[in-house]
Structures are given as structure tokens and as C-alpha cells.
Amino acid sequence: MSTLFTRRGFLEALALSAGATALPRSSLSAAMQASWSPDESQSGDYALRIKVSPVEIAPNRIISMTTYNGQFPGPLIRLKEGQPVTVDIFNETDVPEQLHWHGQAVPVDVDGASEEGTPFIPAHGKRRIAFTPRPAGFRFYHTHNRAGADLAAGQYSGEVGPVYIESKNEPGNYDGEIFLVLKEFEPTFSRGGDMPQDFLPPLEVKSLHDQGEGTMKASLAKGMPKGYEVGYRSFTINGRMLGHGEPIRVKRGERVLFHVLNGSATEIRSLALPGHTFRVIALDGNPVPNPAHVPVLWIGTAERVSAIVEMNHPGVWIMGDLDDDDRRHGMGIVVEYAGQKGKAEWVKPAPYHWNYLHFAKPGAASVPSDETFDMIFVKDNAAEEGFNRWTINGAAYPMTGEIAPASFHLKQGERYRIRMRNASDDIHPIHLHRHSFEITKIFGKTTAGILKDVVMLGGYQEAEIDFVADNPGLTLFHCHQQLHMDFGFMALLEYL
């Protein structure tokens, strides 16, 4: 089946491809409903089943992974902003689970983070949750389990699925809508490894650079090896390696809206379509003030980009990652124009700096904040049984699984600014739970109007984000890189 659907046909098409249990009851066929016991059929609007399943990412290349409803990615869940839903989450595994509603302003008992106090979905048990979806836009759901040294756990698994929350007035100025989930599989550890960062504007802060490099040199001088990093053997879009999924079939002149989710546990991804540009209209599901054309998308771990592509360059193309090795190992999908045949072509795009400021109104000034928190992020090389330990203001979040005391105490209704300084050479996709934030300073410039829930903070760089404390309870702040969050890079904010 093609991954391209018209807006109206989407739900019907989904019923054919996705696990039926994830669809609203009303759209299930009689045959599908028959598989529900009477007890279950009186239950929630949606059901998600966490289970270990084989997933075929290329012909006869079948990977065992924990999934939602036996498929990867998890089924697309379409919700309506402000219209309450109930979801039954069944855990058919041996491990207690957390299902996080990433990017939604939900209460603590729904959010899906044990650090905030969300109850676990017990092993071989279930939880029913009820919430009101908000805000509108492209969100997602994923496990929030700690993986630590277990490369089958946490987001190394297949526990990732897209959520789309429709607003009351969708503009819909496009012909088709496609969801793409980028995800690597078959992870292995290595010692050290470099994350590409030259796609960001090069604005290192000298004092942070000197601090980070000094600490690293001292550690290596003591004979410490470099801390573990993760690499992958296979790469997929929508669960299929490049060349092994159905192509995206388009016609000349069509305007296609791509909703791209980086579902990786650890990686930053890029995406280009030779001969075409992306008109970015939303970041992390939130409309941007200044939709702009870009040749390449760069998407941090857990970030989303929504962009319209005008199909005006007929051919058969590889829409793929700029990294040759990752693309050759699967990170791409074929885009095929009607009437065009032949081998899919890749053309490397010209170098380009990804800059969130392109999508802001030039000169926009942010609202002053009531209070500012400073945070400095530091890496202790290989300090935790060979893994890098991460600290925020000198403290690593405890790895015991218990709820730690909150590090930051807020007052409801106030507007806060977090001034983040990265004293490490790694790039960090910084995430705040249950709130959206506004980027107010990045790459040395102040700005306003870019609302996100994850922001990439480059090595030795600084950035500032603002948010309003309007969703009380414990709120988790963390780096979304699994290896970083699992080894200390988390902190709790609290207000009642």
C-alpha cells in the first residue's frame, strides 16, 4: 500500500494497514469488532497493546522488537483537540511499562513518566487513561522506560507511534498528507563516536569549549576509555529499509504535506528530496510564524517537522538521509512520480545550516520572563560503569527508578526562562514534558514565536527557552538522547 493518503481517505486506509484495535470503534468493520470480547468493547475509544513482535524491515530481514499492536511504527492515532478520549493500554510483556504522550499538555497521571509519578502499566496488566488532547498538531507516543545498558529496552525498541491532533479549523492547503517515522534498529555499543554537528550554525562558546575539552583531556589522561555510544545496523522509514517499502506515489503539481518524526533513541536525522524543497510550516506540530523553504530537514531525536513539498520535478527519487552510510543501510524512501520508471536517484544537496531562526519573524522580541533558571550540562566521561554520566548543575538524576526531589520549584501562572549552557561536545535534544516552550535565544540571537517541545542544543552552545507554568504537578525536563537521559540527564520541575 502506498504511504500517501488523501485526507478523507486516511482513516479508511489506515484500517487496512494498521492494527484494528487502535482505531476508533466507530470505524471498525463488523469483522474486526467480532474479535473484541463484550467486556473490552465497552471500554475505551482506543486500545494499544504492548507486545514483543517480529517486524519485517526488508524481505526476510525480520527483527524482534517490542511494539504497539504488533506493528512498527505504532498505529497513527488521530484525535480532536479538546474532545476527551479514553485509551486502554494493555501490557503483554514481562516488564512494567510507561507510555508517554509526547508534546501534549496532559496531567501527571496520564503523561507516562514514572519520574513524575505516572503509575506503571503492570506487566501482563492494563491501565485505562482518559485525557483531553491538546494542543493541536503533530505529537507522538513512545515508551518512557529506562534502558540503561539494555539495547532491547526503552526507545531502542519499536515503541514509537505518531499522534495527530486535529484543530477545529484545519487549513488543509495541500493534496495529500504523509506521516514518516524515522527509526534505526539493531543497536550496538561502541567506545566513543562522533555526532555530526556541522549542520548547525557554528557558534561555540569559548568558556564552555575550554571547560569541556579540559575535563575530557583530564579523564583520558587518567587512562579512562571514552564512554559508550550507540550505533545501528539497520535504518528504516515507516519500518522499512530504503528500497523495500512501497514508494510514495505522487503526481506532478501535487502539494504533499509530510509529517516527519525522528523516532530514534539517540540519533539526529536529516532528510532531503533531490530537486525539491521543503516548505516548513510547523515544528514539533506547532505552526511556525514564518513558513520558509529549505533544501534539507534536520530533525533531532523526538523532534517533528511538518513541511509541504510541491511535486514539480518528475522522476524517481530517493528521499533520504544525507549520511551515505545510514542511507545505504536503509534510511530513505522512494518517491515515484506517475508515469516515471527506473532506478531511484540520489543527489547530494549543497551544505546547509539548519537554523530554527529561519522560521521566526525577523526581529521578533520575546515577552519578558518572571524568573530565569540557569542550567549547565556536563559530561563525566565513562564515569558510570563505562557510560558517560550527565549532570545538570552538578547533579545526576538518580538511576534508582525512584522519584527524586524536584530541582526547580515554580509558581503556577509565572513565565519562566531556562538559560541552558552545554559544556559538552555532544548535541542534546532537550525536552520538557507536559508544556510547550518558546525558543527565546539561540545561535547568539534573541527570537520569539517558535513553539516546541524539543530543541537541539549544539556542542558548547547556549540557548534559552521560555514556558508558562500552566499545567501543575511534577514536570520532567531531560535530554531525549536515551543514553543521556538514562545516565543522569534529567531534572524535575514542580509546582502545585
Ligand SMILES: [Cu+2]
Ligand atoms: Cu543529551
